Amino acid sequence: EIVLTQSPATLSLSPGERATLSCRASQSVSNYLAWYQQKPGQAPRLLIYDASIRATGIPARFSGSGSGTDFTLTISSLEPEDFAVYYCQQRSNWPLYTFGQGTKLEIK
Amino acid sequence: EVQLVQSGAEVKKPGESLKISCKGSGYRFSTYWIGWVRQMPGKGLEWMGAMYPADSYARYTPSFQGQVTISADRSISTAYLQWRRLRDSDTGIYYCVREHGGSSDYWGQGTLVTVSS
Numbered sequence: 082e083i084v085l086t087q088s089p090a091t092l093s094l095s096p097g098e099r100a101t102l103s104c105r106a107s108q109s110v111s112n113y114l115a116w117y118q119q120k121p122g123q124a125p126r127l128l129i130y131d132a133s134i135r136a137t138g139i140p141a142r143f144s145g146s147g148s149g150t151d152f153t154l155t156i157s158s159l160e161p162e163d164f165a166v167y168y169c170q171q172r173s174n175w176p177l178y179t180f181g182q183g184t185k186l187e188i189k
Numbered sequence: 190e191v192q193l194v195q196s197g198a199e200v201k202k203p204g205e206s207l208k209i210s211c212k213g214s215g216y217r218f219s220t221y222w223i224g225w226v227r228q229m230p231g232k233g234l235e236w237m238g239a240m241y242p243a244d245s246y247a248r249y250t251p252s253f254q255g256q257v258t259i260s261a262d263r264s265i266s267t268a269y270l271q272w273r274r275l276r277d278s279d280t281g282i283y284y285c286v287r288e289h290g291g292s293s294d295y296w297g298q299g300t301l302v303t304v305s306s
Contacts (some may be wrong), residue, residue, distance in 0.1 A: 124284055134291075
């Protein structure tokens with residue numbers, strides 16, 4: 082099983098600041114990595130797939146990068162609605178998809 | 190507009206059976222894999238498995254193999270997740286997702302399953 086480790090577990094920032102979230106895989110997943118955002122009481126929402134492609138309707142302030150084992154989700158300038166939990170998911174090993182444990186982005 | 194609408198919350202006792210549903214609309218249901226994701230209370234996301242409705246071919250992660258059954262009725266564009274014997278540890282929110290390319294691009298609203306004696 083491919084293990085994804087997200088860091089930090091919690092990130093405290095203010096609106097307008099830049100957020101950098103990390104996801105590291107226990108073995109190469111090529112570019113088969115997606116990012117999701119989940120707000121309290123809501124279903125997750127797709128943000129990024131294939132490591133760097135923004136999903137339909139996702140604002141340009143969200144960007145993804147990386148390949149192999151190291152990936153980053155960057156939010157260039159935080160808006161109030163961006164404070165949520167973010168999960169990465171590897172899609173390299175069908176059907177053994179796995180998620181990271183999540184990073185909680187909270188208001189400082 | 191693509192939508193996945195799931196059945197309502199359930200409260201069951203250990204040992205009981207359960208089948209929850211996920212109805213797709215706004216797209217050709219048979220030709221996209223439907224997956225299921227579990228979220229236990231206060232925890233992260235776990236991928237359970239998926240099915241291709243066109244031929245009912247299903248794949249499961251080892252943790253869920255033999256514990257649940259994923260099925261679908263193409264005629265009503267509905268996928269199902271079924272348990273024969275529930276356990277306390279099955280308590281959680283279950284999401285259905287549409288699989289497209291490199292992502293789970295659409296998510297159902299989730300079904301809360303509570304198993305308690």
